[in-house]
Amino acid sequence: MAGWEIPMGAAIAFAAGAIGTAWAQSRIGSAGAGTIAEKPETSGSIIVLEAIPETLVILGFVVASMIIIMIE
Amino acid sequence: MDLGYINARVRGMHSRLLGQKDFDVLMIQKDIPSLASELEKTPYKDEIQEASVLYPGLKGIETALRMNLVHTCQKILSLVEGSDAEPLVLIILARWDIHNIKTVLRGKHVHVAPEEIEGALIPAGTLGEPLLREMIKQPDVRGVVDLLATWEVPYARPLTQCFDEYASSRELSVLEYALDRFHYEYAHSLLEGNKEDHEVMRKLLQLEIDSLNLKNALRMNRDKVDTGVAEGYFLPGGEHIPLEKFSALVSAGRIDEIAENLEGTPFAFLAPLVPEAMRTGKFSVLEKELDKYLTKKGSGVFRSDPLGGAVVIGYLWKKQNEVVNIRIIARCKDARISDAELEEELRHV
Numbered sequence: 001m002a003g004w005e006i007p008m009g010a011a012i013a014f015a016a017g018a019i020g021t022a023w024a025q026s027r028i029g030s031a032g033a034g035t036i037a038e039k040p041e042t043s044g045s046i047i048v049l050e051a052i053p054e055t056l057v058i059l060g061f062v063v064a065s066m067i068i069i070m071i072e
Numbered sequence: 073m074d075l076g077y078i079n080a081r082v083r084g085m086h087s088r089l090l091g092q093k094d095f096d097v098l099m100i101q102k103d104i105p106s107l108a109s110e111l112e113k114t115p116y117k118d119e120i121q122e123a124s125v126l127y128p129g130l131k132g133i134e135t136a137l138r139m140n141l142v143h144t145c146q147k148i149l150s151l152v153e154g155s156d157a158e159p160l161v162l163i164i165l166a167r168w169d170i171h172n173i174k175t176v177l178r179g180k181h182v183h184v185a186p187e188e189i190e191g192a193l194i195p196a197g198t199l200g201e202p203l204l205r206e207m208i209k210q211p212d213v214r215g216v217v218d219l220l221a222t223w224e225v226p227y228a229r230p231l232t233q234c235f236d237e238y239a240s241s242r243e244l245s246v247l248e249y250a251l252d253r254f255h256y257e258y259a260h261s262l263l264e265g266n267k268e269d270h271e272v273m274r275k276l277l278q279l280e281i282d283s284l285n286l287k288n289a290l291r292m293n294r295d296k297v298d299t300g301v302a303e304g305y306f307l308p309g310g311e312h313i314p315l316e317k318f319s320a321l322v323s324a325g326r327i328d329e330i331a332e333n334l335e336g337t338p339f340a341f342l343a344p345l346v347p348e349a350m351r352t353g354k355f356s357v358l359e360k361e362l363d364k365y366l367t368k369k370g371s372g373v374f375r376s377d378p379l380g381g382a383v384v385i386g387y388l389w390k391k392q393n394e395v396v397n398i399r400i401i402a403r404c405k406d407a408r409i410s411d412a413e414l415e416e417e418l419r420h421v
Contacts, residue, residue, distance in 0.1 A: 030074040033080070034077040035083070
């Protein structure tokens with residue numbers, strides 16, 4: 001069975017994670033840029049904070065993979 | 073610009089404000105030179121070094137504080153340009169415009185030397201230094217009002233409207249009242265939205281108007297000003313001191329009547345201080361307590377909505393308070409006032 005439902009489900013899982021990540025990173029990015037402008041010594045922490053929402057898109061990717069691999 | 077970026081920068085600037093420990097260190101300094109060298113260890117370093125070359129002693133510190141405040145306000149103004157926080161910052165900075173215009177008008181009214189007027193100006197508002205310098209060069213009050221009209225400054229409108237009354241009465245309070253009234257009406261017109269930040273700012277403005285009305289009412293009561301005349305100086309737009317209460321405060325014959333009128337308002341904390349102030353005729357204690365209360369309220373806004381524009385407003389209040397406190401310390405050190413008295417003089421830290 002390989003209808004359109006499985007790839008569509010996987011796409012939604014991945015896209016939702018990516019959109020969430022993009023939104024979170026845009027907010028953290030602008031605030032982070034402001035913080036680094038005033039306190040350059042915080043650059044390291046800001047880069048880590050900026051990367052944290054990446055977990056969302058990775059999670060989306062894992063779920064999408066599971067949908068494709070496990071549902072037959 | 074994005075409020076997240078602005079707030080992050082403002083929070084960064086906030087982290088550099090002096091804390092209680094820093095003030096404790098400044099307060100234990102023996103004299104002005106040691107205070108100046110201690111200030112060189114703070115974010116005031118650049119301004120202190122620049123100003124101490126130009127002016128020695130107290131004047132150097134005051135110049136440095138003014139320069140720092142001006143830099144901060146201009147930086148904030150450039151940050152918020154085009155954002156939702158811009159009208160809020162413009163309202164706060166307009167205070168300096170009002171302060172500067174009143175200072176020049178007062179100077180011209182009593183024919184003070186231009187250098188002396190220049191020393192009292194704080195070009196932290198929207199009126200630039202070239203305009204302020206031109207204002208100082210004017211020969212009289214009429215010249216200042218005409219110049220503001222020529223430069224199409226909005227404050228020229230109320231001054232032009234009331235100039236004839238001033239010319240006939242020679243009462244500067246006529247122009248000052250017109251200026252204050254215009255400022256608060258203009259500020260309210262900028263806050264027509266239903267945003268939470270606007271509501272916070274509106275409350276602060278109302279409190280400021282109430283406090284101004286209260287100060288005026290108590291002074292007029294002391295000077296036994298006729299209620300009809302006093303009502304002409306009532307500033308509308310307050311929340312807790314309406315015209316009836318204002319008139320009652322002006323005409324109150326007994327001290328307990330004043331205290332009764334303060335009951336039920338946020339200014340009830342002043343009631344125990346009123347008898348002493350009325351007896352000695354010294355209202356500075358009341359005015360200081362009122363200023364402390366306003367500063368506390370204004371600074372408290374910093375901890376409101378972390379994603380809103382009010383963070384900037386809270387910071388500007390805190391910054392102004394810090395500069396005022398350092399100036400108080402410098403003046404007390406210059407006048408060799410005891411540490412205990414100095415601590416009493418300080419505003420909310």
